[in-house]
Amino acid sequence: MVLTSSSKKRVPRRRSRARQIFNEVARGTILGAILVNVLAEGGVWYNDKHLVQGGTPLSAGETQMVRDIFGDAVNTDIVRKHVGRPCPDLNGKKTAACVMHGSDRHIFFDAEYTHANDYASADRLPRNVFLHEMTHIWQYQNHLTLYEHYWKSCPTYDYDLSGDVEFDDFCVEQQASIIADYSNFVLRPAFWPPGRYKGASLQLQVMSSALIRVVEDKFPEARNTRKRLEAEDDSNELKSNEIYHFKPNV
Ligand SMILES: [Zn+2]
Numbered sequence: 594m595v596l597t598s599s600s601k602k603r604v605p606r607r608r609s610r611a612r613q614i615f616n617e618v619a620r621g622t623i624l625g626a627i628l629v630n631v632l633a634e635g636g637v638w639y640n641d642k643h644l645v646q647g648g649t650p651l652s653a654g655e656t657q658m659v660r661d662i663f664g665d666a667v668n669t670d671i672v673r674k675h676v677g678r679p680c681p682d683l684n685g686k687k688t689a690a691c692v693m694h695g696s697d698r699h700i701f702f703d704a705e706y707t708h709a710n711d712y713a714s715a716d717r718l719p720r721n722v723f724l725h726e727m728t729h730i731w732q733y734q735n736h737l738t739l740y741e742h743y744w745k746s747c748p749t750y751d752y753d754l755s756g757d758v759e760f761d762d763f764c765v766e767q768q769a770s771i772i773a774d775y776s777n778f779v780l781r782p783a784f785w786p787p788g789r790y791k792g793a794s795l796q797l798q799v800m801s802s803a804l805i806r807v808v809e810d811k812f813p814e815a816r817n818t819r820k821r822l823e824a825e826d827d828s829n830e831l832k833s834n835e836i837y838h839f840k841p842n843v
Contacts, residue, residue, distance in 0.1 A: 633695065634695075636695075637696060637733075640695075640696065641693075641697065645673075645681065645693065645696075645699050647675070648673025648674055648675045648699060649673060649676070650673060651672050652712075653713075655669075658713055658720075658727075659727050661780070662772060662780075662814065662815045663727075663814065664812060664814030666812070667730060668734060671697070672699075672730060673698055673699055674702065675701045676709070677703070678703065679701065680693065681693055687704065688703050689703065689704045689707050690702045690703060690704070690723075690725070690726050692729035692730055692733065696733060697730060697734045698730065700723075700726045702719075706719065709723075721776065721777050722773070724769075724776050725769040725773040726769070729765065729769055745765050746765055747764030747766050749764075750769075754771075754803035754807055759810065760812075761811070778797065778800065778804060779801050779808075780815075780818060782801075787823050789823070789826075805819070
């Protein structure tokens, strides 16, 4: 008997109904997520470009503060500060400072103690708040809105650096706290030289060395800045020793 081509044909396997429903639901969920993300991105884009007007560009010192840690990962040219203006998406609720939801440029400094004309020469607290908010700008300039808001948002500012953790393991507020603390305790500490913690408590020494590892592994420019500040401090110490030991011939 000769087999005809039609008799060789395979009968397609019928997919089960459950499998079909699963595929349809999965497709719907993915399309829904993409649609929500597109709408969110569109809303943020509209707010950034049209709803929020004015604001002050960063000063040369503030731009340098940002570059000292983030390198060129932040476009500082588009950032605008709004000092003494409440955050638009908190419905009038007071806060210390905020970056508008998903915005890659607008920072609002609401509370009196966070006001400053130039954060590069401001007191320690407003300077730390400035770097906290600049971390949110870095997040929004470098990640997808949906991913940030729904997978990495968190209610806590506390973090634990013990173990083999990396910067990307932390949620948005924890990352902002880590960057502000790195500046506060490592780059420009109040009572000891940059990166050295002479006279600091053991707890602070452990914390600072963990901050150095976590931040500098993620942002190599921060390491360059710390080394530069340490070298400047060395040469200042040398100069002050020379002055101290100088004995005039009288
Ligand atoms: Zn924050």
